[in-house]
Each structure stands twice: as structure tokens, then as C-alpha cells.
Amino acid sequence: MNGRFWLRTLAVALTLSLMWGVSQFQRAEDLKIISENNYSHSFANFVSQVDGLETNLAKSRAAGTPTQQVFYLSQSWQQSETAVNNLSLLPAKEFGLNYVDQILNQIGEYTRILTQQVAKGEVLNSNNQKTLGEMHERLIGVNRNIQELNVTLMTENVAWVEKTTPGIWGRITQVSPASAQGEEGETAKIGSVSSGLEQLDASLQKLPPFSYSGQIDTHSVPEPLGLPDKNIDEEQARTVATDFLTHIGYTSPTVELVRTSNGPLGGYIWKYNSATLDISKKGGVVTLFIDERPLEESRLTIEQAVDKAMNTLKDIGWHVVQTSIEDFGGYITLEAVNIEKGIHIYPDKLRLTVALDNGRITGYDSTAFWLFNHKRNLDIDIMDIAKANKSLNPNMKVLSSKPVIISRPGWEEAFCYEFRGSMNGEEFLVYINATEGSEEKIQRIIKTPRGEYLQ
Numbered sequence: 001m002n003g004r005f006w007l008r009t010l011a012v013a014l015t016l017s018l019m020w021g022v023s024q025f026q027r028a029e030d031l032k033i034i035s036e037n038n039y040s041h042s043f044a045n046f047v048s049q050v051d052g053l054e055t056n057l058a059k060s061r062a063a064g065t066p067t068q069q070v071f072y073l074s075q076s077w078q079q080s081e082t083a084v085n086n087l088s089l090l091p092a093k094e095f096g097l098n099y100v101d102q103i104l105n106q107i108g109e110y111t112r113i114l115t116q117q118v119a120k121g122e123v124l125n126s127n128n129q130k131t132l133g134e135m136h137e138r139l140i141g142v143n144r145n146i147q148e149l150n151v152t153l154m155t156e157n158v159a160w161v162e163k164t165t166p167g168i169w170g171r172i173t174q175v176s177p178a179s180a181q182g183e184e185g186e187t188a189k190i191g192s193v194s195s196g197l198e199q200l201d202a203s204l205q206k207l208p209p210f211s212y213s214g215q216i217d218t219h220s221v222p223e224p225l226g227l228p229d230k231n232i233d234e235e236q237a238r239t240v241a242t243d244f245l246t247h248i249g250y251t252s253p254t255v256e257l258v259r260t261s262n263g264p265l266g267g268y269i270w271k272y273n274s275a276t277l278d279i280s281k282k283g284g285v286v287t288l289f290i291d292e293r294p295l296e297e298s299r300l301t302i303e304q305a306v307d308k309a310m311n312t313l314k315d316i317g318w319h320v321v322q323t324s325i326e327d328f329g330g331y332i333t334l335e336a337v338n339i340e341k342g343i344h345i346y347p348d349k350l351r352l353t354v355a356l357d358n359g360r361i362t363g364y365d366s367t368a369f370w371l372f373n374h375k376r377n378l379d380i381d382i383m384d385i386a387k388a389n390k391s392l393n394p395n396m397k398v399l400s401s402k403p404v405i406i407s408r409p410g411w412e413e414a415f416c417y418e419f420r421g422s423m424n425g426e427e428f429l430v431y432i433n434a435t436e437g438s439e440e441k442i443q444r445i446i447k448t449p450r451g452e453y454l455q
Contacts, residue, residue: 042089047150049083053107054143057136060111061129066118073115080108103142107135121438224264226348226373227283237268237279244286245272247316249360265367280370289364290353295330298356302332308359309334309352320350326451331355331362338369340378345405347372347413376405380415382434388417391432391439396421406431406440414440429454 053076060072084104114128124132232240238255245253255270255277267281275291300308302325310322313336320336321344331353338348353363385401392398396419404418416431427445432438443454 039089042086043150043153046083046086047146049079049086050104050139050143050146053079053083053104054136054139057107057111057132057139060114061132061136066121069118069124070115073111073118076111077108077115080104080111084108100142103135103138107139110135224282224371226370227265227280227285230284231282232267232279232284234268236284237281238270240279240284240286241268241270241272241277244277244289244316245275248312248364249358250275265370283370285366285370286364287367287370289361291360291362293362295355296357298330300356300359302327302356305332305354305356305359306334309354309361310336312361313350313352318350324451328450330357333363338373340376343378343403343405343415344418345373345376347405347407372407376413378415380435382415383437385417388432388434388437389419391437392419392421392430393423396423396428396430399427403434404431408440416440420445 056072056075056079060069060076063069063072084101087101087104110131114124114132117128118124234257238257241255242253245255250272253272255272258269258271258276260266260268260281261278264282265278265280265287267287268279270277270279274293275289277286278288279285280287306322306325313320318336319339321339322334322336323344323346324335326333334352334354336350336352338345347368349368351363351365351368352361354360355362382403385403389398389401398419398421400420402418404416405413406416406418408414414431415434417434419430419432421428421430427447429443429445431440431442433440445452445454
């Protein structure tokens, strides 16, 4: 009797487990179909955008009027961004398609720069045309490979990712992706869409990089421009760290060397209680400081904290003006910029965090200042501010104005007049080039309880 009972129980359990397994298998198959449909949609969009991008680059090179150049360059800019977005949705992301993604980003950023130049009335010079031609030629090869991969996907049963096969002792091993080239230079057959994109990416690694002025190409200057021309040793760095802590309110601080760091701003990293400081070996300046102490109840207003922080900066030796504030409740962040001859120099920037319990600086970042500060010619001939005002939209009501230096793509700089104005119930910052009278940049001011944001 007991034997029959257990047999029936086992039979029921086996039946239920089989039903559950079939259900899970069916669910996995359904999810696989959904994923493949999403991949197919993204890949089809990616293929279409890359093909359209290549066509618009060709048309932009052939365009003979500024209007047509702006049209096709702006189309290229938008299509490159869309292609990058669709590429990010493909399973090939596991391979990190650095070069495909990089080329598309570079083309997008460069065509954006050229669009702005032509829209301002500038004529593309021979270097612009040369770089644009190099990018187009590079993209022709990329597009050809992508189109071939698309044909393979449509005509052959190619998986999206590499299939797995049983290995020794039942282990699962992944089928290795085909190499980019077979014997005697023949292209190897791809095992999946992912491996096909990986092959394309690997082939692009062999190509030389583009050279142009753009923020995708050059994220920073090769060497810091503003560091004093001297090197310091460990003991001198200890003195710099101690003096800095004393200036911002610590009593008889004793710092401990944590480690050293390399790089253009590298040097000595010190610790004192909950505070950490970075002192550059070249120049002997404090580049970063943060105190992670717990904050107490706020006792100061934002205005009082700003005044105390700016006085501290003056005591350290800075001659800067505060430009923005953001309120986070127990502390604020603010930015201050260098000012010379009444000109606000925005690239030379300090970023601070200030506690509202005692007004002491708890965060300090001067890396931007030391990277970009250099001797500038501020005595160049510039137009009268009234003349620059005429370049504004006639419906813009000017609220304030001042001369400034701003960054341009590629870390170039422009001498401008900054106009803060209101229009259609909103406020904007409009930058008019003080030597050419052209409109360099417009930023929209977004007001929130925490402060003002620019977009």
C-alpha cells in the first residue's frame, strides 16, 4: 500500500515538474522572441541611420551654398546621435564597441561644430574640408561592412549572440567568435551579429585617429596651463597642506601622507582626520580637498555662508568672484571664477562646498583653474557693448551685461559680452562675440528652489 502511494506521489511530482519545466521553457522562448524582435528593430534603425549619415556627409561635401551645407551637416549631426542610441541597444554592447561608437560620436560632434560655424557665416577652410573628407571616407568602409552584415542577417540563420555548446563533462562552452580575417586575408564567416560587429570594431582599431578641434577628440589640454613653474618635495607639500587647512579654519592640523599619484596634476595625497587633500608636485598647489565630517544643524543663512567662504578664499590668496550657488539644505555648492580687468574668465573656475553649520569649506576643486589659466591678451580691440547689443533678438529685454571669456569647442576661447535677458516669460544668457559681433552661444536659465540651472 505504502509503495503504491509513494509511486503515485512521485508520478504526480514528476508530472508537475515536467509541466513547470515546459512552462518555463515556453516563457524563455517567448522572452527570446521579444528580445530578438527588439534587437532586429534597433539594428534595422542603426543600419538605416548609418547609411543615411554616409549619404548626408557626401551631400554636405558637395553642397555649394551655406544653406545647403547647414542642412546636410545638421542632418548628419542628428543621424549620428540616433545611430549611437540604436547601437547601445544591441547585445554587442558586451564587447564594448569603442571604435564604432567613437567614430559615430566624433562625426556627430564635428558636424555639429561645422553647422554652427557655417550658420554664423564662416566659410569652411581647407582643414575643415580635409577632416570632413577623412571622416566620410572612414564611414564609407564602416557602412559597407554594416550593410553586408545586415544582408547576412536577412539571408542566413545568424544568431544575435554566440551559441553555447556542451563541453567536456557536461560543461557549457561558448563558441568562439570568428576572427576578422581568415587565412590569406579571406573574411571569416561570422557566428553571430555580435561577433560581426566585434570584427568590425577590431578592424577599426588599426586605423589612425582623426585630428580635429572638438571636445570628443580632446577632452583636456595636454598639460595644465596654469601651474607655477616649480616642483616641490614631500616636506614642502606637507607645509602647503598644513597652511591650507589652517586658512580654512582647522587648529594646528597634523597631516599624514597617504600615497602619491601620477599624471599632470599628480603629487601628494594627505589626510587629516576626516579630510583629504591633493597637492600637485608641479606648482605645489592644492587641487582637491574634501572633508567628510558629519554636518550639524544649520546655523547660517546662505548669504552668510557665501560671505564666509569668499573671505576664506581671499585669505588663501584667491581674487575670484562668485557666479552660482546651489542649496542642498545642510550645505551649499558654489562656483567662483577668475576676474581680470573687470572681465569674468569662465574657464578659470573654482568649485566649493560650504557647510551651513559653521560656514567652513568642506569641498574645494581648483583643477579647472590650473588646467586652463594662462596669460591672455585682454587688450585686444573689441566693439562697444551698445553695438554688440544690436546683435540680440529685438524682443529680448536686457537685464544685465558684462564682458566675459568663455570656452569654445576644443577648449578654444572667445571674448564675449554676456547679456542676461528675458523673453517670452523666460530668462536667457546670450553671448555675443566682442570682436566679430556674432552670436556665440545661448543658455536658458532654469529657476528652481535650489538655485538656477543653465541648459
